[in-house]
Amino acid sequence: MRRLALSVLLLLLLSGCGGQMSPDEAQESIQVLAMDTAMLITTYGERSPAAAYACEDTIRDLEKQLSRTDPDSEVSRLNAAGGEAVEVGEDLYILLHEAACLSAETRGAFDVTVAPVVSAWGFTEDSFRVPSQAELDGLLKLVDYNAVYDRYLPTADPRAAAIGPGQAIDLGGVAKGYAADKIVKVLQEHEVPRANINLGGNVLAYGDRPDGTPWRVGIQDPARVDEQNAFAGVLALTDSFAVTSGGYQRYFEQDGKTYHHIIDPATGYPADSGLTSVTVVAPALEGFLNGTMCDAYSTALFVMGEEQALDFWRDRSAGVFELVLVTEDGRVVVTEGLADRFTLDESSGYTLEVASR
């Protein structure tokens, strides 16, 4: 028996209560179905409608370039090129380069070339199956981010990229984060004072709430995905990205077993690291690709597991990013930079731990 559960909104921006909302601030809220997700875009200020629709345009434009199921997308053309270099647009050039660097930085826990394995499990086309070990062993030989190659050419269309013969790239683990990075620029261009952008697991809390308090970002309780507003806890954030990866976000069941969409490139199997979700939080700054970084890290650290994820965090300077880890054995581990911005949901039953450097 096979079943797919696409959790609809993974992180909800809670309206909350408390301070006085300013009643006359213009606001626009639109829902966008894109990148396999239900997204919610809420912008504020005089130009809020134009800003919200410009955000939607940005997302749709990226989806067109990066989709693996659209044979005309740039990614599909690169994947079909049999190892030859192809000209690529600015977005794919930047994102592929960044994704290859993030693959190296996470030592392949995030690997942009994992596509053949993701497809074998049926996650690309929604045709779920459990591949044989022999099939996985064969496909794992193609998974190697070192083969990704990009080049800036002194010609009219100056960017080119190539991957190894038989290889394919999957940007599903970073595309929404990159979209959130581009949205920061769109919001600035439209002089939007505040916005909350929920790209399904990828949240951008931009500015603060109209009453001057931080946005409240709920972290879905992975153990209660069928319940609405069942949170492990809530983060109070301004000008931040908060990106969550979890096995509960996309999975199927076969013969009583659950198989989710985050693949451990070391085994070819869905990651089984003792974590049920990883949330990565970093400052939202224009000109930095922190949304992309959070997205790749959330996928990678979910694969790594608690101990390696915390080592990875300790190896980087304070303030670069912070984590909320939800574990299979009923704990929520928050890194110290988030300690006073995270409130555990008491009804969740989790125990809260703060990780220090």
Ligand code: AMP
């Ligand atoms: P996310 O929800 O950001 O964690 O991304 C999960 C998506 O990234 C999956 O649906 C796959 O398309 C892709 N993916 C799965 N495992 C990996 C991995 N280890 N490295 C890179 N991308 C992955």
Ligand code: MG
């Ligand atoms: Mg990700």
